[in-house]
Amino acid sequence: MSGESAKGQKSYTNALLRLENITKAFGNTKVLNGVSLTVGAGEFLTLLGSSGCGKTTTLRIIAGLERPDSGRVFLEERDITYSEPNKRDVNTVFQNYALFPHMNVESNVGYSLRIRSVNKVEIKQRVADALRLTRMDEYAKRMPTELSGGQMQRVAIARAIINRPKLLLLDEPLGALDLQLRRRMQIELKRLQRELGIAFIYITHDQEEALNMSDRIAVIRGGLLEQTGGAAEIYDAPRTSYVARFVGSANILRGVSALSSLLPNEIIAVRGENIVMEPYSEQSRGLKGVVTDKRFAGGMLRISARLNQSGAEVVSSRHGIDSPLTPGQSVSVSWDAASEIVVKDNDTGEVS
Amino acid sequence: MRAVKRERRSAIAAVLPMYIFTLAFIAGPLVYMLAMSFLVRDERWGITSQMTLRNYLHIFEPVYLETFKQSVRLAVITTAFTALAGYPAGYFMAKLTPVWRGRCMTLLIIPFWTSSLMRMYGWIIMFRANGSLDSILMWLGITVNPLKLLYTYPAVAVGMIYALLPFMIYPVYASAEKMDWDLAEAARDLGASRFKAFLTVSLPLTMPGLYSGIVLTFIPSMGLYFIADILGGNKVVLVGNLIQEQLMRVHDWPFAAALSVILMILTTLFLFLYRKLSHSDKLEGLV
Known part of the structure; x- marks a missing residue:
């Protein structure tokens, strides 16, 4: 019954x-x-969505900190919709860490055990274990104010896992950390999750983070789940234009004649790495456009062009680190039929 | 180096007025009072330059000791009741929506538009035999005869609590409002019941507010004499009344000064003890 086994x-x-x-x-x-x-x-399930989409509210309802207006929450088939947060086998890592400022690291981590009147020897042992797991054993006597953001995060995680809940909720836990530390913590969280065998529900608005860590991703938008599936599935086979754009940063080609056949409310999405841009010449087969921007992003060039026919902006990311194209230049933009992803058009064009 | 010197000079200039003010109006009078408490009074008016310890020995006479005992008792009772009523009031006020917080704040401020002396006379109307309180109680059939509450110890205590309650509510409210309520949620999430979450997280974190509230009510409740005057008649005599009497009627300034010094020491001692005994480190151990 317990999720202790790693395999x-x-x-x-x-x-x-x-x-x-x-x-x-x-x-x-x-x-x-x-x-x-x-x-x-x-x-490891990730709730992915832009701010205000309802992901934090979903988490708070699971934790019992908020009550739904309707609907049910079941934990191991037991209805916990209205049970108190302290009566659920679920713990939360809060976005702002929420460490108790009047207790040192050790007392923070041992809090839930002291509340349950576990004996002192066992508390000491389990606190030491949790701190070792999160690599914070040297900081046991520090106060929260004496810790860096990354260290506070580790303490918050240690405090939440010490009771070995069946489910751990993490609300953008890495949001406040710098990129390098975030990458390192992603790997560590993943390791921790495997070692403990605890189910994670992880909230983020960072699609890369979601793709890196999750077994499954649930894309949430406007208080509705837009698509749920494995990381590869969400990336390779988005069902809607919103998911294609939000998760894969795909180009939504509106007003462009597609190579695939489309139903009335469908549209094609083509990922940047599949968009070919060549200097324009009379013989070019693709659509004519003008380069509007050229910049480095994540170790490669991203070149944007505006299509003359539809005025749509297209981004290509298959140029490596060098390209003869310059802004203002006329280009021919093309892609092959196989790289077209047919999606349902539900994109209102909101900025993510 | 020169820049540092100039900076230091301007910093001194900035705090100098405050030092002068503190020395002239706080430290000065205190030293004057302390010095006077060791002098012999003049037979007719004022003081002589002769030194003595008699003023302090005087205080150990049973009559005066009794007065001190009564004052401390009333101050402790007043502070305890203001804390009991004021802490929840301030705490829950911080949980209200901003609109309701504003309304509560206004309700708390309105009484200050009238002099506190006037408000105490209001209590006379409440407490006097066959006054408002008696009428209500007898009409409800709870009591048969007038209670004759005016000029009793409880009447004074009620007046004190009434006068000092806002000074408990404000600081508690301020610290509760500043508190990060996510912490209480974190405690609940980690398995604490509402009550335990309050005891282990909210209470320790609002302790500074409670402490300020206790300082702000205990100190005045040791010295406030007009409430005892108005609601206690001459039946309830506090150290404050004693000092006033010695100063204004008996004209024994040195004795009044000695009483004041002892009152100050006593007050400080109590607050110090309270602080030691209620340290938030210890509260954490309540779990």
Whole structure:
């Protein structure tokens, strides 16, 4: 029953957590419009979405810090929709860490054990274990104010896992850290999750982070799950233009004659690495456009062009680190049929 | 180096007025009072330059010791009740929506538009035999005869609590409002019931507010004499009344000074003890 085994990770036969049609409104603002979701034991699920999409509210409902207006929450098939946060086998790593400022690292980490009146010897032992797991053993006597952001994060994680909950909720835990530290913590969180065999629900708005860490990704938008699936599936086979753009940064080619056949509400998406841009000549087969921007991003060039025909902006990222193209130049833009992804057009063009 | 010197000079210039003010109006009078408490009074008016310890020995007479005992008792009772009523008031006020917080704040401030002396006379109307309180209680059938509450110890205590309550509510509210409520949620998430989360997280973190509140109510409750005057008649005599009497009627300035010095030492001692005993480190151990 417990998710302790590390190898059982990839098969989620028994649902650990099940959300059924959750809705929630704050005043007149509807935040969740019927979210249904299943998380398996030991699974790493990421809730991916832009700010205000309802991902934090979903997490708070699972933690019991918020009550849904309708819908049900089941943990191991037990209805916990209205049970108190302290009666759930779920712990949270808060976005701002929420370390108790009047307690040192050791007391913070041991808090949930002291609350449950575990004996002192065992507390000491388990605190030491948790601190070793998060590599914070040398900081046991420090106060939270004497720690850096990354260290506070580790303490928050140690505090949340000490009771070995079945499910750990992480609300953008790496949001406040610099890029380098974030990358390192991603790897460590993943290691920790494997070692403990605890299911993680991880919130982020960073698609790269989601793709790197998750077994499964649930893209959430406007209080609804837009698509749920494995990282590869979400990236390779987005079902909607929003997912294609948000997760793969794909070009949504609106008003362009597609090579694939489309239904009325469908549109094509082509990823940057599949867009070919060549200097324009009379013989070119592609669409004519003008280069508008050329910049380095993540070790490679990203070249943007505006298509003359539709005025659509297209980004190509297949140029390596050197390209003869310069802004203002006329180019021919093309792609092959195989790289066209047919998606449902639901994109309102909002900035993510 | 020169820049540093210039900076230091301007820093001194900035704090100098404050030092002068503190020396002239706080330290000066205190030293004057302390010095006077060791002098012999003049038979007719004022003081002589003769030194003595008699003023202090005087205080150990049973009558005066009794006065001190009564004052301390009233101050402790007043502070305890203001804390009991004021802490929850301030704490829950911080949990209200900003609009309601503003309304509560206004309600707390309105009484200050009238002099506190006037408000104490209001309590006379409440407490006097066959006054408002008696009428209500007898109409409700709770009591049969007038209670004759005016000029009793409880009447004074109620007046004190009433007068000092805002000074407990404000600091508690301020510290509760500053508190990060996510911390209470974190405690709940980690398995604490509402009550335990309050005891282990919210209470220790609002302790500074409670402490300020206790300082702000305990100190005045040791010295406030007009409330005892108005609601206690001459039945309740506090150190404050004693000092006033010695100063204004008996004209024994040195004795009044000695009483004041002892009152100050006593007050400081109590607050120091309280602080030692209620340290938040210890509160953490309540779990």
